[in-house]
Amino acid sequence: MFTMQKELFRQLFKRAFTNQFPVKHAPKSVAKLLEDVGKGKKKINPPVPVPDDFRGKLAYDKDKCIGCQMCTRVCPSKALVFDTKTRKVKYYLSRCTFCGECVSICPVKCLSFTKEFLLADYRKD
Amino acid sequence: MTLEKKENSYSICVGPVHPALKEPVKLNMEIDGEKVIGVDFELSQVHRGIEWAATRRNPLQVLFLAERICGICNMCHMLSFSRAIETIGDIHAPPRAEYIRVIGAELERIHSHILWAGVAAHELGFDSLMHYTWKLRENVLDTIEYITGNRITKGLITIGGVRHDIPEKKIPRILESVNFYYSHFDKMAKVFLNDPVIKSRTRDVGILSRRDALTTCAVGPTARASGVKKDVRKDEAYAAYQDFDVEPILPDAYTGEIHGDVYDRVLVRLLEVKQSAEIIEKAVKSMPKGPIAWEEKPAVILAKLKPLVGEGIGRHEAPRGEVIHYVKLVGEESPYSWKVRAPTYNNMMPWVPMLMGEQIADIPIIAASIDPCMSCTNRAVSADKTTTMYTMDQLRRLSFLKTRELKRGLGK
Amino acid sequence: MIDLLVARILMIVPVTVLGIFIGLLYKGIDRRLAARMQARIGPPLVQPFRDVKKLMLKENIVPRDAVAWVFNLMPFVALASSIVLLMYVPLFGYPPLLEGHGDLMLVLYMLMFPSLALVIGGFASSSPYATVGAQREMITMVSYEFPLAITIVALAWLVSATAPGAAAFSFSAITAIPVWHLVGVLGSIGLALLFAVIIFVTTGEMGEVPFDSAEAETEIAGGLLSEYSGRNLALFYLASAIKILVLGSVVIALFIPFGISGYAGLSGIAGEAADIGFFLVKLFIVMFISSTFIRVAAARFRITQVVKIYWGYTTMIALLGLVLIGLDIFMGVI
Structure with a gap:
């Protein structure tokens, strides 16, 4: 009691x-x-640190990309769209659900996760 | 359905937007003084067309769509969907993957039950307890983030296995989390079960008798609190659950008697937190070595799934009760049909016997005691109100007719 | 005499402003401490002031079916009656501003006014939630009034028995000699019980959590206040802030009217300042026990339980206190 x-x-x-x-x-x-x-007048308290395997914003290495379109096939929210002109993909952050399927399917490992997670913004681009 | 009116009675609607409900459902109450004399509810305030969207995606994409059905118990939908596909293709996940699935599912159960405990405390007006329980919940969320990379949406399952391995170096952190819940269990139990005010607000409130639980097809902790021994983890013993000897928890394990009231439902959930911690500990310590997926490469999985034809059902004991997914594949890239039955769908009919005759003050805690999740439940919406609604008897008659038709077809 | 009256009338405005300031400040402290007990950070201390400012700027919305003039009048009634109450209670160890024009009995009745205004406003707003809330508020009021009345009657009895001829219900008679000095051991136990009772009643008077079934956010969505918005809500908020000071002052005047200047050997302005500071500390302690801690540490009672607790247990304890004090008086007389 x-x-x-x-x-x-x-x-x-x-x-x-x-x-x-x-x-x-x-x-x-x-x-x-x-x-x-x-x-440097004021200090910002740091956020809670994220673990090593954190699934944050995607990093896309354009030069490595071979344009195989595998990632656009598995992306559940169409956040990766193939651009036929440049033969590369476009990444729409606002649609991304951070599932990581594109990272595991990419044959040349040009997609990877970063630890960045403060992604809210006023602008869509 | 219109509610019966009595002299001097008035009606109150709780929802679709109400501080007591975190998700939209409309409860129409007929009240006499402070007493509830009529109950009805209206669903489908948040229909999202998920099942329709699934018929335009391949199974690997649907997996993540399924995860978005529920914000709290997301893994249960992923697991059920992939189990449904696995039954169609006769795919077997390797033992290590099954163990990791169990660990993920049980972490999710701890998270969901503690979240619910906080909500229940809030419904009772005990906000301090809500803050306290949610403080304890942070630990399991951090563990989930440590294992899978995100706090809520785990993305742990793939068809025929899991996507993230639990390497040796991550195990101490999981055991630490398990020990954290062991050490805090006694305090949680004392606070929820012995506090005089909480006990007076939950004991003998919202009683669901065993008979009513059976006739209204309650599932999960709601059914178990009324003394129905029902737990998919025991009844079907899928994944690696057969190795852990899961016993459905009934409230008489702790108090020696079954009332079927809100207190018992709190009790069952608290005991299940401890049970989950025990399962995780056992699973982590006895995890077999081996591959974590039937097929590592997502591209190969897609290629192998494409020619599959057939129907499959996947069941899983989610924190709220039994989840059933039905999938039909016809050899195309996307499923022909997908049907989700979330546990709240079953647990809503028990609201009627629970709420009848109770006071207004008890509506929120009784409504919350089944741990409702509306977004998971709303699978259909009637756009024009002229559509006929079938009663259970009519539906049964229709199914008889269909069976007869099928039999006739077989006889030919 | 007329000069004195004019001086008193002139004092009304500063006392009101001070009352609102202290009331809102204590609300800020209360929120901060409650947050700390829940392991949160809590809002800054000025948050209640900001809330009032913002509410004052907001639009007043009157429901379509409401009785508009009653609905709009009641916030003013609540605030006005709270301010009048402030004039009748002794603040900072000084005699009440309107001393001689009303006594404890008047305060006892006046205390119902803000709650009654809430009830009438609730009924006038035509919402079923507000109606349920108003019914509950009335029941709560009736419930806590009885133990409160017993407590005050017991004190008045004690004062009239030990100091015959004094106006038993006037604050000056009660605060003149702290009641603890008038009784023996039995009476002290009785007084302690009554003190506990009045602390408990204060929680109900302020409509804080275990007894807030009239507002009950999760049940009836704010109950009485569910239809109020903008300036009207701000007025109710101010009324409740003043009520904090009033209730605290009544409890202090009845049970802990001690000053510190006598003990510390201070006199003049230093003594006055010390007494005022000590009064604020006493107010803080009364508020912390009766409002902040109880509100944080309990779940909401059902309305039936509220009645049972106040009419049953609290009244029993109050009666026991009354009997003990009575025994003490008779033993003293014999």
């Missing part, structure tokens, strides 16, 4: 569990904050 109540009282004197990424409270102006960070 009252286990939770004791635990709550204990937590009152502990550090908060929340990771304070990027800053503790929402700033008045994000642009100002970024400027300050750029100048």
